[in-house]
Each structure stands twice: as C-alpha cells, then as structure tokens.
Amino acid sequence: MKGTKTGSLRQYMPKKPKKWGLKMFVRAGASGIVYDFFLYTGSTTFDNMIFSEKESYLGSGGKVVVHLYKIIPHPRKSTVYFDNWFTSLELITLLKN
Template sequence: MGIVKMPSYRDYWKKDLRYHLIADVMSLKRYEQIRQFLHFVDNTQQNDDRYFKVRPIFEVIRQNCLKIEEEHRYSVDEMMVPYKGTRAGNRRQYMAKKPKKWGFKIFVRAGVSGCVYDFIPYAGEDTFRNHYFTEYENSLGVGAKVVIALCQSIQHKPAVVYFDNFFSSLELIHLLRQEYGIFSLGTIRENRLRGCQEKLPSDKELIKKGRGSSKQIVHDSF
C-alpha cells in the first residue's frame, strides 16, 4: 500500500480496481478487523509519554537505523511525516517551508546518500526523553540539544555534520569538536555571532562587491 497508493484502502478489494498482491492475502473484512484492533502497547497502562502508543515501534525502527554502516558526513534537519487529521492534538505541527506542511515533526540525522541513521520525534518539552545532557549542554537551547542528541550515536569518527541556523551556534560548533570529535558547518543567525558581526562586512557591502563575494575571519582562542 505504501508503494501502490489508492485513494481509499477499500479500493484494493474493489472489482474494477482490485490489486491481487494485497487482496489475495486476506479479505477486506479481515484487514479491517486487524486495522481496528491493532495496538503496540497495553492501553490500560498509565504513561506520560506523548508517543506512548507508538514508542515501541519507533524504537525498533531507530535501532535498525543505527545498525546501518555509517558514512562520515551527515546533515541534521527537520522532517515532516504528513498527517492532516485532527486526532493528534498539538503533536501535529505546521511548517510553512516544508513540501508537506502538516504532520509529525521528526528531527533526523541523515547521510549524504539520504539514508536516515538516527531520529527524534518532536514532543515539545518531552522531546528528549531517554537522552541525557550535561548542565552546559542543557544551557545551549533546543536546537543545539537536537544536534548533540543525534550526534551521540555516531560511532565512526572523525565525522562532519551540517545544519542550518535553527540549530547553529558558535558554542555548539566548539562543543562538538572538543567533546565529541565531530567537525561541523552551518549557517548562523546574526544574534549568535557573539560580536563577530562587527568584523564582518554588512550585507549591503557584500552585495556591492558582487555575486560570490565572501569574507573570512579566524579565531584561535578555542
């Protein structure tokens, strides 16, 4: 069903649309029974995990991702799992710049090949369940903690991680290199430059110099 998509799951059993690779496996009635009663956990248990009902299968998938032979260059970013329903409450997110704007937001570490090696489902204050940080790492903010959590599972180093300005800060880049042996590169917001902007030309000045102009500043105190 994930490969051969139809408007409704019942279409796979319709006479004029029947898809035998699915319809021959079981009857529509049997499929609907399984679909109705399928659970991954005991619903009578009490748990404050916002992904309690799907956490077991999340973790199985994640552990399989971690077993894949690693690359040495990765990107960290948000990924949307499309969902337009209303039963997910505030777990459903809206991201205007994504191709699929409504759905579940998942932070992902992927390789150059596009293969996913680790991920964290966004859950508000409960996003970092089962992840542990030092006091200093906690002080760096949510974006930095996402990168740190996803980089903690990198086994083969040295490695390089790329990320955008939501995650990036000078403190994070320094921490990854000193504490985790990971090099990183990312765009950065002006309010996180810690005074570097005073030594850099303004946007207007760079525009006047023409396309491709750049300025480099090196700091060796780290």
C-alpha cells in the same frame, strides 16, 4: 494531514506549504540514507534524553545536534553538517572540543 490521531504531536509551521504536520529531526548520510531520527513532541521532546551540564544550556536546536551526534558510532571520523537554525557559538565550541 487529516484526522486527530496524532493528538498534540501535530505542529503548526507557518512557512511550509502544508502548515500542519509532524516535525522530525533526522540524521542521514551523504547518500540520503536515514540512520536515526526522533519526533518533536513540544516541551517534552528532550525529557528522556541525558545531557551534560554544558549541553543542557544549549537551545533546542543545539540539543538536537548533540543528541544525534552522540549516537554516531565513530564521531571523530565523521563530519557533521547542520543549517543555521541549529547553529550557535556554544554548539560549535562544544563540538570542536
């Protein structure tokens, strides 16, 4: 990604083939269709999102899952998958209840 138009939105990801880029969190279906996403903006990523008291103690990975889960039309009828970067015991307990 060249240029400076993205300002501070560009993230350095040392383990990726292209080290600099935009970090996006995506909710997609089994078919690969993207239903929702949001851009990682650093320390201000979660400023405009509302979390309950229990949810506010989750780390950034847990907050990503909770935010994308809340906007699923029928969450009780859905199955949510995420990888180990997002996983914590607190998140699993919160989603179970």
